[in-house]
Amino acid sequence: MRLLPRLFMSAFALAAMLGSAHAQDTLYFSAIPDEDETRLAERFDKVADYLSEQLDVPVQFVPVKSYPAAVTAFRNDQVQLAWFGGLSGVQARLLVPEARAIAQGDEDQKFVSYFIANTDTGLTESADFPAAAKGMSFTFGAKTSTSGRLMPEFHIRQETGEAPEDFFDRVGFSGDHSQTLRLVASGAWQIGALNFAVYDQAVADGAPEIETAKVIWKTPPYPDYNWTIRGDVDARWGEGFADKVQAALIGMDDPDLLAAFPRTRFIAASNEDYAPIEKVGRELGLLE
Structure with missing residues (x-):
């Protein structure tokens, strides 16, 4: 029987899965659930096929339910x-x-977050932080999201x-970037912060949410997403x-695979690239 490991399995099932993984020399990989689970599966099942071909070992994507679960x-x-x-x-x-970051998207060297607001707030885009947002409601994404919270x-x-x-x-946490966009667009929250790539993709797709959820401010750039290996x-x-x-990751040049992230290409990365993130994480008490 083929098993998909999930964090909510019993200890027995997890032990069985791990034993199976080692016996079959399967490489398992996962991803933070920053968007809808169906979209993630579509993205990463194809990546698994690509990696399996390049590495000559079985590769399987394992979905998880939350950032901490990943x-x-x-x-x-x-x-x-x-x-x-x-x-x-x-x-x-x-x-x-000895775990290390090995690759990042070209865009991840200088990533940004968008602050978006429901059009009923009257807030419009500015290079300056939206001070007029004081006293309004605000939602982050996931609690440990770099672009949606940190x-x-x-x-x-x-x-x-x-x-x-x-x-x-009032401050809340939507759980993921797509949900932040939906909640701000509906007016459930007046303002939110999300990954710029998710919003830009919604614009490219002509998503209806962009009609009532507009960008009002962009953060300065910072390093973000990365492939990390044990x-x-x-x-x-x-x-x-x-x-x-x-x-294999750096050599990924299939436009369909790259568009799924979305990234234009992957480049080499190292742990040192994320020292600024570690510093801020410690300052905000999000790292022990």
Whole structure:
């Protein structure tokens, strides 16, 4: 029986899955659930096929239900490779000795978050932080999202001198970027912060939400998403395997695969690239 490991399995089922994984030499990978689960599966099942062909080993995508679940799966060796956000990647590497970031999208060197507002607020786009948003309702994305929480909160504090809970009337967490867009567009929340790529894709797709949820401010750039691999993969799949995975990711040039992220290409990355994210994470108490 083919098993898909999930964090909500019983301990027995997890043990069975791990034993099966090692016996079949399957490389499992996951990704933070920053969008709808159906869309993620469509994206990453194709990536699994590509990696399997390039690496000459079975590769399987493992969906998880939350950002912390992706980190836990990586820590517990339920997955050996993961597409993380900046903060979740730092969290995972701190928990797994010798884990390293091996690739990032070209766009991830200078990522930005958009602050969007429902058109009924009367807020319009400006190069300056939207001080007129004081007293309105605001939603982040997932609690440990780099682009949906960490960097937006950092800039709220930096620009206003106040915690989000003090500057805004009400603060919440939508769970993912797509949901933030939907909630702001519907007026359930007046303002929200999300990954710029998700909003830009909604614009390209002509999504109806962009009619009532408009960009009002963009953060300064920061490093974000990354592919991170466990430090023990060479011992399991052979010397140089991590480098082979890195080469496969950097060599991914199929426009359909890249558009699924969406990224124009992948480039080499290192743990040191995410030192600024670790610093902010510690400042905000999101890292132990």
